[in-house]
Amino acid sequence: MSTVTTDVRAPVGRPGVARGQRRPSPGLILLCLLSLGLFVWPVVMLAYGAFRTAPPGFGHASWSASGFTAALSSGAVWHAFANSLILSGSTVLISTALAVYLAWTVTRTATPLRRIVTPMAVLIFAIPPLFFALSWAMLGEQPVGLVDKALHAMFGVTPLNIQSWFGMIGVSVLGATAAEYLLLLGPFLALDPSFEEASLVCGASRLRSFFLIELPALAPSVLGVMILGFVLGMGLLTVPLLLGEPAGIYVLPTAIYRDYQAVTPPDYAGASTLALLLVAMVLILVALQTRLLGRRSFTTVTGKSSRRERLDIGGWKWLGTAVIVIYGLLALVLPLGQFVLGSLESYFGVYSHLSLNNYSTVLHAPGTSQAFDTTLLVAVVAGFGASALGVWVALTAQRSTSRLRRLPDLSIWVLWAVPGITLSLGLIWAYLSVPGLRSLYATQWIVLLALIVGTTPIASRAVTGPIGQISRDLEGAARTAGASGFRATAGILLRLILPSFVVAWFITGIVSSGNLDIPILLASPNNQTVPLLAYNQFNDGSLAQAAATFCLLIGIVAAVLVLAAAMRFVLRLRAAGRSPVLPALRRPAGLPGRSR
Amino acid sequence: MSAVELVGLRKSYADVTVLDDFSLRANQGELVTLLGPSGCGKTTTLRCIAGLERAERGEIRIGERLVACPERRVFLPPNRRDIGMVFQSYALWPHMTVFGNVAYPLRVRRRDRRERQRAVMEILAMVGMDSYAHRPVTELSGGQQQRVALARAMVARPAVLLFDEPLSNLDAKLRRSMRREIRDAHDRSGGTSIYVTHDQEEAITLSDRVVVIRGGKIQQVGTPKEIYTKPATRFVADFIGFENLLTATVSEARDGSTAVKLMSGAGPVWTSKGITRAPGTAVVLAARADELEIGSPRSPGEAPAAAIPGVIRSRTYTGGRVEYLVEAGGARVVVRAPEAGAGSLLEAGRDAWVRFPVDAAVLVEDDNAERAPQAAEPAIESVRLQGAT
Numbered sequence: 001m002s003t004v005t006t007d008v009r010a011p012v013g014r015p016g017v018a019r020g021q022r023r024p025s026p027g028l029i030l031l032c033l034l035s036l037g038l039f040v041w042p043v044v045m046l047a048y049g050a051f052r053t054a055p056p057g058f059g060h061a062s063w064s065a066s067g068f069t070a071a072l073s074s075g076a077v078w079h080a081f082a083n084s085l086i087l088s089g090s091t092v093l094i095s096t097a098l099a100v101y102l103a104w105t106v107t108r109t110a111t112p113l114r115r116i117v118t119p120m121a122v123l124i125f126a127i128p129p130l131f132f133a134l135s136w137a138m139l140g141e142q143p144v145g146l147v148d149k150a151l152h153a154m155f156g157v158t159p160l161n162i163q164s165w166f167g168m169i170g171v172s173v174l175g176a177t178a179a180e181y182l183l184l185l186g187p188f189l190a191l192d193p194s195f196e197e198a199s200l201v202c203g204a205s206r207l208r209s210f211f212l213i214e215l216p217a218l219a220p221s222v223l224g225v226m227i228l229g230f231v232l233g234m235g236l237l238t239v240p241l242l243l244g245e246p247a248g249i250y251v252l253p254t255a256i257y258r259d260y261q262a263v264t265p266p267d268y269a270g271a272s273t274l275a276l277l278l279v280a281m282v283l284i285l286v287a288l289q290t291r292l293l294g295r296r297s298f299t300t301v302t303g304k305s306s307r308r309e310r311l312d313i314g315g316w317k318w319l320g321t322a323v324i325v326i327y328g329l330l331a332l333v334l335p336l337g338q339f340v341l342g343s344l345e346s347y348f349g350v351y352s353h354l355s356l357n358n359y360s361t362v363l364h365a366p367g368t369s370q371a372f373d374t375t376l377l378v379a380v381v382a383g384f385g386a387s388a389l390g391v392w393v394a395l396t397a398q399r400s401t402s403r404l405r406r407l408p409d410l411s412i413w414v415l416w417a418v419p420g421i422t423l424s425l426g427l428i429w430a431y432l433s434v435p436g437l438r439s440l441y442a443t444q445w446i447v448l449l450a451l452i453v454g455t456t457p458i459a460s461r462a463v464t465g466p467i468g469q470i471s472r473d474l475e476g477a478a479r480t481a482g483a484s485g486f487r488a489t490a491g492i493l494l495r496l497i498l499p500s501f502v503v504a505w506f507i508t509g510i511v512s513s514g515n516l517d518i519p520i521l522l523a524s525p526n527n528q529t530v531p532l533l534a535y536n537q538f539n540d541g542s543l544a545q546a547a548a549t550f551c552l553l554i555g556i557v558a559a560v561l562v563l564a565a566a567m568r569f570v571l572r573l574r575a576a577g578r579s580p581v582l583p584a585l586r587r588p589a590g591l592p593g594r595s596r
Numbered sequence: 597m598s599a600v601e602l603v604g605l606r607k608s609y610a611d612v613t614v615l616d617d618f619s620l621r622a623n624q625g626e627l628v629t630l631l632g633p634s635g636c637g638k639t640t641t642l643r644c645i646a647g648l649e650r651a652e653r654g655e656i657r658i659g660e661r662l663v664a665c666p667e668r669r670v671f672l673p674p675n676r677r678d679i680g681m682v683f684q685s686y687a688l689w690p691h692m693t694v695f696g697n698v699a700y701p702l703r704v705r706r707r708d709r710r711e712r713q714r715a716v717m718e719i720l721a722m723v724g725m726d727s728y729a730h731r732p733v734t735e736l737s738g739g740q741q742q743r744v745a746l747a748r749a750m751v752a753r754p755a756v757l758l759f760d761e762p763l764s765n766l767d768a769k770l771r772r773s774m775r776r777e778i779r780d781a782h783d784r785s786g787g788t789s790i791y792v793t794h795d796q797e798e799a800i801t802l803s804d805r806v807v808v809i810r811g812g813k814i815q816q817v818g819t820p821k822e823i824y825t826k827p828a829t830r831f832v833a834d835f836i837g838f839e840n841l842l843t844a845t846v847s848e849a850r851d852g853s854t855a856v857k858l859m860s861g862a863g864p865v866w867t868s869k870g871i872t873r874a875p876g877t878a879v880v881l882a883a884r885a886d887e888l889e890i891g892s893p894r895s896p897g898e899a900p901a902a903a904i905p906g907v908i909r910s911r912t913y914t915g916g917r918v919e920y921l922v923e924a925g926g927a928r929v930v931v932r933a934p935e936a937g938a939g940s941l942l943e944a945g946r947d948a949w950v951r952f953p954v955d956a957a958v959l960v961e962d963d964n965a966e967r968a969p970q971a972a973e974p975a976i977e978s979v980r981l982q983g984a985t
Contacts, residue, residue: 194687197648200674201681202701203752209675212700216691 024402031396032404034389035411038453042426043414046279049429050272067269077270080255081277086165087240087251088233091172096226098173099180101323104210107188111320116328118185124178124331126557128514130531131550133242134538135335136162136171138342138547163247172239174331176232180225187221227289228416231282235419237517242538252278253421253517260425260521272429275422282417339554342547358548368549370526371533374444375513375553378529382451383459383509387501389452390459394467395493415457423454424521442524450518455508462507466500506564510557598659598678598755598788599624600645605654607640607812614640615651615812622805627782627789629799632809633835638792641809642758645790646681647674658756675704680749681758684765686741688733694720694744695729701752719747722784723777739770746778750785757782759791763798775802796836800824808832815963826869829963833882839930840883843962846873854959856881860926862904865952870959883957885932890920892948903951904929911944924950 024032053064071077102121106114140162161167195217199209215222237253245254252274259271344354362368390412397409418426427450431437440446470493478488519532528536530553537546605618614637622628630638643649645656647663650671656664658679663672680701688697695716702712720726723743728736733744742762749757759778763771779802782789793799799806800820808815808823808831816828827833830841844856847864854872855864856879865881873879893905906924913919917932920942929950942948 192685192687194683194685195689197646197674198681198683198687198689198748199700199704200648201646201677201679201758202704202748203675203678204700204704205675206673208704212704213689217689219691 024404025400028396028400028402028404031392032407035393035408038389039411039415039456042423042430042453043279043418045429045433046272046275046418046422046426049425050269050276052269064269067267068273071267071270071273076250077255077274077277080250080252080274081281083244083249084234084251084253084278085281087168087172087244088230088236090169091176091233092226092229094169095173095176095180095229096222098177098323098327099184099225100215100222101320102177102181102327103184103188105320105324107185109317109320111317111324113321113324117181117324120328120332121178121181123561124175125182126510126561127554128238128516128531129175129236130238130242130514130516130535131339131554132171132175132331132335133238134534134546134550135339135342136167137242137538138543139334139338140167141543161247163243165244165247165249167243168239168249171243172233172236174327175239176229177327178331179232180229183225183228184218184221187218191217223289223292227285230285231416231419234278234281235422235517237421237520256421256425257520271425275418275425278419278422279417282419286417336554339547339551342544343551345544358544359552362545362548362552367525367528367533371528371530371549372552372556374447374523374527375530377444378448378451379509379513382448382455382512383505383507385448385452386455386459386508386512387463387504389456390461390463390504391467391497391501393456393460394464395497397464398468399472409460412457412460415453420517421521424450424518427453427518428521442522442527444523444527447519447523447527447529450522451512451515454515454518455511458511459504459508462504463497463500467497470496510560513553513557599626599657600756600788600790601655601657602641602645603655603657605641605644605651605656607637607644607649607651613812615644618654618812618814620807620814620817622788622790624788625786626804627779627791627802628805628807629791629793629803630807630809631793631796631799631835632815634794636809637812638794638809639760642760642790642792645756646679646758647672647677677756678754679756679758680752680754682742682745682749682760682762684761686745686762686765688741688744688748690732690734693730693732694725694736697733697744698748698751701748705752715751716747719751720744722781723747738766739774742766742774743777746781750781753785753787755787757785757787757789759789761792761794763793764795771798778802800836808835810835826958827882827960828871829961830880830882831963833880833958833960837884838882838958839885840881840888840957841960842881842883842925842927842929844879844881844959846875846877846879846959848875849873856959858904858925858927862925863902865902865957866954867952867957867959869955869957871961873959878962879959880962881952881957882960883952885919885930886917887953887956888929888931889951889953890922890931890933890942890948891951892942892946902954903949905947905949908942908944908946908948911942920948922948922950924948 050068051063051065053062053067102117105111106117162171191214195213196206196209199213200206204212235253236251237257240249240251240254241257244251250258256271256274256278259267259274341354343358344356346355346357393408393412396405399405415423427446431440431446431449437446440449474492474496475488478492479485483491513529514531515529516531516535519529520535523529523532530549534546534549534553537543537549600620600622602618602620605615606613607615618637618641620628620641630641632638640649644651644664645658651664651666653666654664655662658677661672662668662670663677664670689700692700698720699712699716702715707715717726717729720729723746725740725743725747728740728744733741736744742765745762762778763774766774775798778791791799791802800823803820805817806820806823807817810831816823816832818826823832823836827836827838834841842858844858844863844865846854847857848855849872852872853866853868855866857863858865858881867881870882871879889903891903904925906922906929909921909923909928911918911920913935914932916935918935920931920933922929922931931950
């Protein structure tokens with residue numbers, strides 16, 4: 001039996017590499033390079049751009065700090081900075097209070113109408129922020145907006161000037177509340193009900209238990225959502241652009257946009273400096289958050305959720321219902337109503353002679369079908385790309401054993417520091433500086449690439465949690481059952497990831513289709529997306545046409561939502577209860593500096 | 597004086613009745629255990645006493661106070677019932693230290709700082725956790741968390757202590773030692789305790805009185821010894837660990853003793869324990885495997901008096917003893933004999949006899965007809981799961 005000795009080690013394969021110790025695989029190296037190039041490079045180039053006399057790749061640029069210092073010594077810049085802080089800070093405070101109240105009402109009380117809050121929030125979240133800015137600009141338009149007219153009719157005065165601080169903060173709050181509510185819903189549902197029960201048994205009242213036990217236990221989640229909201233608020237372009245700029249109120253994003261686009265010659269260094277200011281602010285916030293929370297490890301407070309009796313808060317529940325109704329009116333019904341009505345008017349503000357003329361005008365305009373094609377392409381492909389990247393990165397971070405496994409994940413975190421238009425600016429610098437990519441400038445492909453980069457953080461958050469919940473034993477079981485490594489990954493792991501991948505694709509697709517920050521800097525007139533088209537129509541004074549364009553987009557998004565809901569329903573009938581609605585939104589959003 | 601009294605409690609979820617006409621009294625200073633399989637309503641009962649759940653009907657009194665009575669629209673919230681509770685999940689608040697958790701009941705009772713400090717450290721010393729006072733609770737082991745949960749429940753000296761399967765998340769060894777600590781703690785508190793468990797050993801060793809529950813109804817109430825030696829029904833006997841439950845018919849009754857015959861007509865088996873019934877009545881003969889005797893016949897079919905002939909189906913070594921599965925008298929009988937005894941030589945397939953020594957078995961009521969509520973139990977579980985998602 002001498003043949004037995006041939007190769008005892010054969011099943012182990014390449015010794016040492018079999019378990020992936022230390023040495024990174026080619027796939028991991030590729031992913032690391034890709035993430036550094038896609039996610040870190042734009043941020044680096046942003047800083048680089050602040051000290052150059054011309055944008056990278058263009059003409060004879062030289063190093064200079066003059067643009068940087070000039071920007072920082074300008075009073076207008078600090079004014080915009082302060083304005084950003086005020087806008088974002090007040091928006092976050094009000095919207096978080098409202099979101100916590102709504103989450104508590106929905107998860108804990110028997111308030112009538114509580115069931116419509118989540119669908120409403122999903123809808124508001126799915127509608128691009130530009131829509132709210134546009135519709136409220138119309139609603140408050142003096143003297144023809146619906147709200148303006150109503151207030152005038154009721155009180156004989158027009159106290160509401162929507163193009164003001166009041167309007168900016170108000171409209172920002174409406175959108176932010178929905179997003180924060182969706183992010184808080186998960187932690188509120190996951191909080192072990194026995195925490196509250198233990199407090200009650202200890203002799204504390206319900207109110208006291210909420211403030212002493214539940215709220216502090218949820219504090220990391222709430223604080224995390226607040227910081228995320230603050231960061232996103234600092235980067236918010238649309239609302240200040242439509243409601244603040246006309247009133248002469250500049251915030252950092254609008255100031256960046258003005259430096260880049262609206263002044264001739266463009267102040268590249270100035271725009272970059274402003275962007276860096278924003279980045280610095282975000283980094284300080286993240287440091288603050290880490291400091292505040294320290295190493296406290298109760299972010300995910302899960303317990304077995306047992307049956308729970310809803311609180312009977314007596315007459316107070318009608319207050320909750322009133323809040324829900326008012327919020328729904330302001331955030332959804334009025335803006336949508338104004339939009340539909342506006343799109344039917346022959347000239348905005350003229351309420352007679354309603355017709356579909358605007359739609360036919362819009363549909364026959366040469367740019368429209370191109371804009372819808374581009375938007376569809378961008379939404380589907382960018383969403384897919386971002387979700388695939390997110391899955392790849394999350395899988396690498398959790399399954400690889402190499403020391404480099406966290407690098408791609410960390411690169412994505414870097415993106416949180418460059419909200420909205422800041423990222424667009426960094427992306428321009430980054431792509432212009434690379435000879436091959438430069439030829440992409442002003443094509444739809446650069447918009448697509450930028451949207452992939454811009455939405456990957458969202459996709460990554462959506463898939464990381466679910467992937468973390470897939471036990472390694474499931475693959476192990478497949479391997480011991482005789483499946484090859486590829487088969488175990490493809491047949492078991494990827495199959496289990498599929499639902500969260502689809503959800504991530506869905507979310508990033510919707511976010512991409514409504515994004516204005518990226519196309520506004522990167523797209524050219526012959527490859528604009530629908531939001532950009534609508535914004536340009538609005539700027540040209542064709543309000544009714546802008547409304548018609550946007551109504552078409554929202555109609556498509558709504559159709560997709562309905563289709564998705566129907567599909568989910570069918571899937572549910574087939575296999576009871578696989579994937580709840582947007583599970584990614586139910587868990588606490590990952591935040592800068594606080595990975596798993 | 598704080599006895600706990602439940603009268604005619606009724607509670608249902610959707611259309612599943614969890615408790616039905618449930619009445620019970622736990623006297624001042626007593627430790628009463630509610631024992632039963634999962635879904636039997638024991639935890640619901642406890643949560644009703646705590647005020648975490650509202651019954652639809654019935655009365656709950658703690659001491660002289662009526663704390664819940666839907667008919668009279670009385671409902672005292674949990675925070676006004678003067679109770680302490682240990683949760684199955686411990687429910688320690690993760691954002692507080694050990695000290696913060698234990699001090700909480702005193703804090704909400706507005707005790708002054710110095711007294712709080714003293715009382716907390718005293719109770720922490722009692723459970724052996726005083727050196728951990730300023731640790732975050734998330735860093736503790738399961739047993740330590742359990743001690744902190746116990747300290748928190750007791751620190752304000754509540755009139756009633758409630759325990760909801762507090763030991764089910766611990767390993768067997770730790771469970772035994774914590775059992776003693778809980779009993780000590782109860783004795784020292786001098787109050788009334790109600791303890792929920794599905795572990796019969798826990799119930800027997802810990803309590804003054806055991807209440808066996810099934811399908812929302814009380815099956816039997818008694819001291820641990822009564823429950824252990826004289827179960828009233830087939831269900832209780834099964835739950836408390838009687839391996840042999842044989843259907844039988846009363847053949848003779850005299851001087852407080854009853855003779856029964858097994859299904860196959862084998863017998864008679866005499867016993868004075870358990871229920872007494874007229875001849876001809878169907879009963880269940882319950883016997884523990886350790887109480888029976890086994891032997892091999894010297895000639896085929898031969899057996900000592902009151903022994904039933906049969907065939908050995910399997911033999912298992914259980915550590916110190918040997919367990920036989922014997923087919924005898926038309927039923928499968930489990931017998932455990934000492935390793936060194938006469939039975940130790942018997943092998944599977946051999947003929948054997950099984951003897952029921954006088955008073956080794958107990959006659960219990962056959963409550964198989966009442967199996968219906970048990971079918972409802974999975975339904976309760978699924979209602980809960982739906983509620984959770």
